[in-house]
Amino acid sequence: MKVLVINGPNLNLLGLREPSLYGARNFAALQEFIRSSAASLGIDVELFQSNHEGAIVDAIQAAYGACDAILINPAAYTHTSVAILDALKAVALPTVEVHLTDISTREEFRRFSYVSLYAQKTICGKGFDGYKEGLEYLNSLQ
Numbered sequence: 001m002k003v004l005v006i007n008g009p010n011l012n013l014l015g016l017r018e019p020s021l022y023g024a025r026n027f028a029a030l031q032e033f034i035r036s037s038a039a040s041l042g043i044d045v046e047l048f049q050s051n052h053e054g055a056i057v058d059a060i061q062a063a064y065g066a067c068d069a070i071l072i073n074p075a076a077y078t079h080t081s082v083a084i085l086d087a088l089k090a091v092a093l094p095t096v097e098v099h100l101t102d103i104s105t106r107e108e109f110r111r112f113s114y115v116s117l118y119a120q121k122t123i124c125g126k127g128f129d130g131y132k133e134g135l136e137y138l139n140s141l142q
């Protein structure tokens with residue numbers, strides 16, 4: 001199984017970015033964590049990060065016919081992007097939404113997720129472990 005793992009804006013600044021919320025480990029550590037979690041499940045992963053909405057839409061479209069599933073942390077675009085929701089619906093791949101923090105207990109504007117309107121599962125507030133849980137869920141669908 002091949003999974004496209006997408007990380008949205010500002011996640012490349014993990015470690016530097018609000019460490020009291022997002023933790024002290026950096027983005028390279030997250031990528032390594034995802035790679036080793038995937039390897040332990042026998043999943044082939046493609047890692048993609050962008051700060052640009054259109055680039056994320058392009059990556060989702062490119063997954064059609066190339067990947068079996070998508071794991072996405074859309075970051076701030078979670079709460080704003082109809083375009084990312086529409087791209088996910090268009091390619092119609094099994095999709096898990098993941099957030100490092102628990103968006104349901106933060107500011108009001110973070111409580112709504114467009115991506116949740118399509119994702120088969122949403123995992124929040126489990127830090128890096130949420131990505132592993134998401135990969136396990138996608139693996140279980142095979």
Ligand code: DQA
Pocket residue numbers: 009010011073074075076077078098099100101102103110
């Ligand atoms: C986030 C939560 C979003 O509200 C925020 O904009 C992010 C990260 C998370 O992983 O907890 O950038 O998706």
